[in-house]
Amino acid sequence: MVSLLERISDLIFNKPNMNLFVNGTERVVTGVWEEETLLSVLREYFGLIGTRFGCGKGLCGSCTVHVDGEPVRSCITPINNIAGTSVLTIEGLQQDNEKLHPLQQAWIDERVPQCGYCHSGQIMQAWGLLSKTRNPTEEQINTFMDSILCRCGTYDRIKKAILRAAVILQQSSDINA
Amino acid sequence: MPDVSRRSFLKATAWIAGGITIAFSARSIKEKSVSVGPTLEFPNADSGKGWLQVRPDGKVHMLCPRMEMGQNANTGLAQIVAEELNIRVQDITLHYPTTSETAPIGFTAGSLSMMLFSKPVAIAAASMRENLRCRAAKINKISVDEVIDTEGGFVILGSPRIGYQDLVTDESIELDFENSVIPTLYTFDPRRIKKQVGQEAEPRGIKDLVTGAPVFSGDIQLPGMLYGRVIKPPVRKARLKKLNFSTVQNIIGFFDIVRDGDFVGVVCRTPGSLDKVVRSVIIEWELPEPINQEKINQLLDINVALQRGDLPSTLQDENHNPIANWDVDLEFAVQLQTHAMQEPRAAVAHIEKINDIERINIWTGTQDPWAIKRHCADDIGFREDQVEVHPMRMGGGFGGREHYEVEQDAARLALATGLPIKVQWTREDEFRVARNRSPSSHRMRLACDHKGVLSNWWHAYASGYVFYSRSRLPDWLLPFKRSTAGGDFGVSRGAHPAYKSPSIRVEYKEVDLPIDLGVWRSLNGAPNTFVIESTMDELARQKSIDPVRFKLMNIPDSMARLGNCLKRVETIANRKSLPTKSGYGRGFACGVYEKNSFVAVSVDLHIDHEARKICIDRMCCAQDVGMAINPDQLRAQIESNLVWSIGMALMEKVEIGDGQIASNNFHNYMIPRMSDIPSLDIDIIDNPAIHPSGAGEVALIAGSPAIANAIRDATGLRLTRLPIKYTDITALGSL
Ligand code: FES
Ligand code: FES
Numbered sequence: 001m002v003s004l005l006e007r008i009s010d011l012i013f014n015k016p017n018m019n020l021f022v023n024g025t026e027r028v029v030t031g032v033w034e035e036e037t038l039l040s041v042l043r044e045y046f047g048l049i050g051t052r053f054g055c056g057k058g059l060c061g062s063c064t065v066h067v068d069g070e071p072v073r074s075c076i077t078p079i080n081n082i083a084g085t086s087v088l089t090i091e092g093l094q095q096d097n098e099k100l101h102p103l104q105q106a107w108i109d110e111r112v113p114q115c116g117y118c119h120s121g122q123i124m125q126a127w128g129l130l131s132k133t134r135n136p137t138e139e140q141i142n143t144f145m146d147s148i149l150c151r152c153g154t155y156d157r158i159k160k161a162i163l164r165a166a167v168i169l170q171q172s173s174d175i176n177a
Numbered sequence: 178m179p180d181v182s183r184r185s186f187l188k189a190t191a192w193i194a195g196g197i198t199i200a201f202s203a204r205s206i207k208e209k210s211v212s213v214g215p216t217l218e219f220p221n222a223d224s225g226k227g228w229l230q231v232r233p234d235g236k237v238h239m240l241c242p243r244m245e246m247g248q249n250a251n252t253g254l255a256q257i258v259a260e261e262l263n264i265r266v267q268d269i270t271l272h273y274p275t276t277s278e279t280a281p282i283g284f285t286a287g288s289l290s291m292m293l294f295s296k297p298v299a300i301a302a303a304s305m306r307e308n309l310r311c312r313a314a315k316i317n318k319i320s321v322d323e324v325i326d327t328e329g330g331f332v333i334l335g336s337p338r339i340g341y342q343d344l345v346t347d348e349s350i351e352l353d354f355e356n357s358v359i360p361t362l363y364t365f366d367p368r369r370i371k372k373q374v375g376q377e378a379e380p381r382g383i384k385d386l387v388t389g390a391p392v393f394s395g396d397i398q399l400p401g402m403l404y405g406r407v408i409k410p411p412v413r414k415a416r417l418k419k420l421n422f423s424t425v426q427n428i429i430g431f432f433d434i435v436r437d438g439d440f441v442g443v444v445c446r447t448p449g450s451l452d453k454v455v456r457s458v459i460i461e462w463e464l465p466e467p468i469n470q471e472k473i474n475q476l477l478d479i480n481v482a483l484q485r486g487d488l489p490s491t492l493q494d495e496n497h498n499p500i501a502n503w504d505v506d507l508e509f510a511v512q513l514q515t516h517a518m519q520e521p522r523a524a525v526a527h528i529e530k531i532n533d534i535e536r537i538n539i540w541t542g543t544q545d546p547w548a549i550k551r552h553c554a555d556d557i558g559f560r561e562d563q564v565e566v567h568p569m570r571m572g573g574g575f576g577g578r579e580h581y582e583v584e585q586d587a588a589r590l591a592l593a594t595g596l597p598i599k600v601q602w603t604r605e606d607e608f609r610v611a612r613n614r615s616p617s618s619h620r621m622r623l624a625c626d627h628k629g630v631l632s633n634w635w636h637a638y639a640s641g642y643v644f645y646s647r648s649r650l651p652d653w654l655l656p657f658k659r660s661t662a663g664g665d666f667g668v669s670r671g672a673h674p675a676y677k678s679p680s681i682r683v684e685y686k687e688v689d690l691p692i693d694l695g696v697w698r699s700l701n702g703a704p705n706t707f708v709i710e711s712t713m714d715e716l717a718r719q720k721s722i723d724p725v726r727f728k729l730m731n732i733p734d735s736m737a738r739l740g741n742c743l744k745r746v747e748t749i750a751n752r753k754s755l756p757t758k759s760g761y762g763r764g765f766a767c768g769v770y771e772k773n774s775f776v777a778v779s780v781d782l783h784i785d786h787e788a789r790k791i792c793i794d795r796m797c798c799a800q801d802v803g804m805a806i807n808p809d810q811l812r813a814q815i816e817s818n819l820v821w822s823i824g825m826a827l828m829e830k831v832e833i834g835d836g837q838i839a840s841n842n843f844h845n846y847m848i849p850r851m852s853d854i855p856s857l858d859i860d861i862i863d864n865p866a867i868h869p870s871g872a873g874e875v876a877l878i879a880g881s882p883a884i885a886n887a888i889r890d891a892t893g894l895r896l897t898r899l900p901i902k903y904t905d906i907t908a909l910g911s912l
Contacts, residue, residue: 032430032446032447033447035430036448037449043395043396044398044404044448048389049395049396049398050390052395052520053395053601054521054604057604057842057844059843059844060519062519089389090388090389091389094388100384100387104387104388107387111379111380112387113247113383113387115246115518115519115571115572115573116247116385116386116392116570116572117393117518117520119387142851145851146850146851146852147850148851149850151517151518151575151848152247152817153818153819153820153849154813154816155820155849155854156816157813158851
């Protein structure tokens with residue numbers, strides 16, 4: 001993690017490059033890409049195309065990723081605002097090579113995706129909820145997920161998948177405890 | 178036409194190393210394709226034969242004939258192959274061909290996939306199975322009757338199991354059985370206890386979608402690729418009046434401006450610089466014709482049209498009596514709606530030179546890759562064999578992805594720059610260019626006798642064109658098609674009543690509206706069913722007859738499957754009673770889509786005066802589309818359609834501003850969200866003896882009238898203008 005002091009010193013000594021951590025790996029953004037949004041850098045510069053573009057105005061949530069643990073809309077996040085932060089994308093969600101993340105698995109078990117375009121954003125938003133609220137009520141799910149659009153209308157299954165993943169996470173934390 | 182024979186296709190791709198393929202039947206796919214309009218080479222009984230292969234390891238490979246946009250049709254077809262060959266659907270390897278790897282296959286639209294492709298695929302797989310059986314018999318020197326099916330092969334009494342791998346060698350063999358008899362099709366045998374068909378198979382490729390794999394056209398990355406955008410005029414055919422790009426040179430990342438007549442394209446090194454450059458280009462357009470809501474309303478006004486006499490097109494006309502004693506006489510207005518698929522369209526184009534011959538590769542998500550190929554060749558002056566389209570998954574289609582559009586942007590910019598170009602439309606581009614579902618204006622009159630038996634039916638309406646709307650066909654062809662095609666069947670979709678009436682007239686007027694219109698989920702099926710089902714409900718209520726009883730009484734025997742859906746949905750709805758408080762209501766509606774798909778929907782809702790909202794609490798649906806190949810995916814389509822019906826009934830409307838479409842993103846075109854979704858009770862009526870029909874746009878037709886009818890039940894108000902707002906209820910003074 002880059003400290004505030006380091007960031008200030010970077011500014012003073014005019015360090016040319018901008019760094020951030022993406023899915024646990026330190027990455028450098030250079031030149032013309034420093035003027036881009038996080039979405040553009042992820043997709044076109046790093047080739048992490050799992051984060052999708054839906055509206056470009058922060059209105060649909062297809063581009064949701066986590067910055068320092070909070071879900072944000074990468075399409076309206078200038079990359080130079082988040083130097084030094086940790087970014088988590090759908091590609092980095094799965095911790096274990098053998099096993100999908102409980103949310104991804106629940107998405108498959110409930111057969112959620114239709115066209116599938118919105119679901120990177122849906123899953124990242126859902127993780128924003130479950131990583132803090134292990135046992136959400138239906139009401140909490142509705143409120144937290146309401147801003148992530150799915151034109152195919154898979155909402156009912158999204159809700160079921162979140163509840164299913166919550167149970168799995170609960171069980172695994174019981175085992176670990 | 179490119180000279181792609183099945184043999185050269187087999188050689189050119191990794192499709193076969195050895196094993197058995199069924200011979201490609203040249204006869205099955207027409208050599209000559211239509212140069213304008215969609216690709217119409219739909220399969221006949223022989224066509225599926227080129228799509229299947231058993232390899233020397235005994236594994237079955239299938240070439241997917243359908244474009245994927247969420248309907249998972251290829252999974253359903255793979256289930257059929259699995260059923261016929263006694264294997265598991267997950268053991269089949271799927272291949273998605275480019276336009277150079279196979280002959281043209283009809284465009285993916287209109288929920289035709291299962292209807293038109295299930296049988297050819299079943300025939301191919303069953304023929305493959307029977308050929309393998311003959312081989313087993315020959316090797317063992319016994320008669321074919323003694324070779325019994327088992328999973329992945331056969332058994333013969335007293336011998337070890339024979340797997341398909343034991344029957345196939347490295348030598349490549351093509352089976353040609355064009356003239357042979359069709360073997361038993363397990364899929365269509367109602368007595369058979371099925372193992373694959375009718376099961377809830379997991380959609381193929383689902384893991385890619387939850388892990389963010391590159392499956393959409395915008396995900397394509399090529400070395401040296403630049404980012405392009407064509408500046409879209411507010412309406413098609415606008416003329417460039419003023420263009421000034423003097424300031425763009427200084428913007429970091431700017432690469433080039435491509436100009437050709439009214440075509441203005443920008444190429445940059447990053448997507449962000451593209452946004453900046455496009456913003457700083459000063460551009461003015463001369464519009465061919467002003468558009469505003471008022472003008473459209475005037476053009477569509479059904480009463481003005483009726484005052485001039487009979488409407489130009491008649492769908493049904495028997496014993497019509499215009500001065501009948503009408504019990505109800507209602508006017509309806511259905512709004513302009515758009516697809517708003519989640520993925521704004523994108524394409525990547527790259528021109529390469531091989532042996533001095535230029536070839537263009539285009540990656541795009543389209544319902545009709547072969548049309549893209551033809552149009553691209555024509556557009557950039559290439560021969561068709563110089564164009565290869567790589568179809569990618571679509572982030573939603575809904576009828577909105579049939580034309581050569583974003584591909585044109587990418588192809589032209591790639592040609593102009595000589596570099597690989599990615600064009601990602603913005604959401605604003607998508608709104609501007611979409612070919613929307615036409616608004617329509619209806620007048621519907623009904624009369625019945627004292628018992629509730631329909632006596633007179635008169636439905637008159639005006640709608641913009643659907644198939645023959647502006648710029649869907651070339652200008653030289655359009656007037657000809659409009660005058661000779663015998664009516665635009667997009668306009669008339671859904672207007673045939675499912676009820677019987679001794680006197681009936683259904684007439685309509687197609688209007689040339691100055692906005693871009695086209696194909697949208699169900700065509701006019703949803704608007705017309707909304708009108709019919711609302712009016713039927715109103716008549717029942719005015720006669721104090723229960724609306725479900727009233728409809729059942731008027732459904733003819735030939736529509737028994739419809740009546741069955743309605744009864745079924747009523748039973749499901751009645752499992753929960755409606756709160757007796759005021760402001761709660763329940764409504765029903767039913768409908769037939771394209772003759773063979775039947776549906777009924779019920780809606781429970783309440784009016785929340787505090788939140789100033791119409792809240793849908795519960796929707797039930799019973800649907801009968803014949804054989805249910807994958808019930809889970811049928812259910813998924815129903816869920817999707819019900820969500821769309823909420824959007825249609827209560828939210829969606831493309832706003833028209835001064836001279837152009839004003840809705841341009843999700844803040845001024847509202848679509849349903851998670852909190853809008855009620856609890857859903859869905860029942861699939863499986864009819865294994867009936868050939869499967871379309872399911873992708875069925876429940877939508879009954880959903881929105883069921884909502885309007887529930888509002889009527891809750892408030893006493895008959896609301897006839899879509900979308901219905903909370904303020905419509907308060908304006909009309911409901912209690
Ligand atoms: S693409 Fe970022 S919110 Fe829609
Ligand atoms: S699955 Fe298509 S937009 Fe959500």
